[in-house]
Amino acid sequence: MHDLKTLHDAILTGEAGAAKVEAERALAAGVDPLQIVNGAMMPAMNEVGRRFESEEYFVPDLLLAARAMKSALEPIRPLLVAGKMSQAGCVVIGTVKGDLHEIGKNLVAAMLEGNGFEVVDLGVDVAPERFVNVAREKQANIVALSALLTTTMGSMKATVEAIHKAGLKGKVKVLVGGAPISQTFADSIGADGFSDNAVGAVALARRVLGQAA
């Protein structure tokens, strides 16, 4: 059994080079890519969050950990997106206006791509109008919104409203997620679905489009 603790600790301490090497070693040892993400990388980021909350870590520590997380994801991402080529639908994804967190959004995008969805990634700090315009242009089936700050949950609501106001309600399904988002909040802003993880996001996308899970 390959030990994922070194990878976990490399992310926790923000060592980008070591994190990437450890991710590559785990892959070479045959560990399932999702097990690497869920078993070591996500717990490390959760611990980073906990330390930030308890003031053991500060913003520079967050940045270093995020950079280590991104570099560990580099060798893993192609494996998440490889495989099924069938076109399951088009998803326009982004982190809402005012919010710069992208790691969770990138994971969801990679999982959707790996499961046959065409993914148009608008990046971070995306204005409601941009989601609307690109969803129209691409004739998207789904718009997927990510928010990590309680202060940007309002941007998420504004984006859902803009989509509905543009006459896309029903034509485009809106999925939402991110650490502060709940099913209750998703329902309250009129979103079509919520998931608290990237694997669940794929099942949810299929479900709202009426496809078998």
Ligand code: B12
């Ligand atoms: C890394 C990080 C940063 C990095 C982000 C780097 C980057 N390139 O993304 C940096 C340093 C830039 C940063 C900045 C800030 N951050 Co920050 N950050 C984090 C941290 C530690 C981890 C986030 C993360 O990447 N998690 C890992 C990913 C994989 O998880 P996830 O995003 O939740 O995504 C999963 C699910 O939520 C879901 N999901 C996500 N999106 C979607 C979308 C859909 C459609 C679906 C279905 C599912 C889904 O699937 C994903 C995969 O399983 C969190 C703490 C935490 N534990 O969340 C704080 C945290 C989010 N940050 C916080 C804060 C306060 C800030 C700052 C305001 C700090 C400051 N004083 O400047 C700034 C804000 C900048 C801005 N305008 O956005 C707070 C937010 C508190 C709050 N209540 O709002 C947190 C919770 C830390 C804390 N405990 O206090 N941050």
